[in-house]
Amino acid sequence: MQEIGIMEVGGFRVGHAQDAEAATGCTVLLCDRMSPAGLDVRGGGPASRESQILSPVAQADSINAVLLSGGSAFGLDAAGGVQAYLEERGIGFDVGVTKVPLVSQSCLFDLGVGRMDVRPDRDMAYQACEQASYHAPAEGNVGAGTGCSVGKYRGMARAMKSGFGTYALQAGRLKVGALVAVNALGDIYDGGKQIAGLLNGDRTALSNTVEELLQDVTIAENLFSGNTTLGIVVTNAKLNKTQLTKVAGMTHNGFARAIRPVHTMADGDSIYALSTGDLPGDVNVVGTMAALAMERAIVRAVRAAQPAYGLPSCGSL
Secondary structure: OEEEOHHHHOOEEEEEEEEOOOOEEEEEEEEEEEEEEEEEEOOOOOOEEOOHHHOOOOOOOEEEEEEEEOOHHHHHHHHHHHHHHHHHOOOOEEOOOOEEOOEEEEEOOOOOOOOOOOOOOHHHHHHHHHHOEOOOOOOEOOHHHOOOEEOOOOOHHHOEEOOEEEEEEEEOOEEEEEEEEOOOOOEEEEOOEEEEOOEOOOOOOEOOHHHHHHOOOOOOOOOOOOOOOEEEEEEEEOOOHHHHHHHHHHHHHHHHHHEEOOOOOOOOOEEEEEEEEEEOOOHHHHHHHHHHHHHHHHHHHHHHOOOEOOEOOOOOO
């Protein structure tokens, strides 16, 4: 197994758009053709659009695009910009009288950073589509990662800057990649070592979210709710929607290895999985590789982030 570039998986383009001053943005993945997709949501506070069409019992078996954005539920309007971009090009699910672009979207909470009155909208998402390319996407403070932060158990005063990251692996001809916007309540770990997250009281060193959480086991009425890590898995393996739903679920193992705690009621952690190729592949192998790729993508997102909005980064602490 070897590391490859995320775009070597093939069959899609990625584009970012953001408002750096307002600290929000979005990232779109446009499929070259309608691609089978699955979704697994583990967090307790998700914000999503066209997520139910990815249920194994829903009729549509493929989608045209996935959009990750900031703005919390306000950002759900942004998917309309992706639909407009695709509709103009005659791309979508053929319903006889027209083609309806199928765009699934999930949002993260970045309203506590920058300007809360500015959110990703149709125009920003359309711009992301215009910027989409087959080149390796930028990482760090870009796209959906623009307003991302981690370690927010004690609020933004003790949080750190995070961002957007990617990673991909190849075993034989099988390719699996991960893209992620890391906006977690918890801390970030690289091989068991904490590299970012909750700061101590004077913001000079890392603290430990799990340890602080366990100091008081009563119900946390004021638990900071501005979180959610959003991921996308892509593979050149030919898998159906049911299989991809399983892959998305297995990929959450990568979340669990890199983020502690994870899947809390204050997070909306969600992972999409898409098949963009025709290579015969085993679900267990793809899911295992996807979890590894996602774990590394999370670490890259945090290491690529730059200090901003008063938040230190992994590299600046």
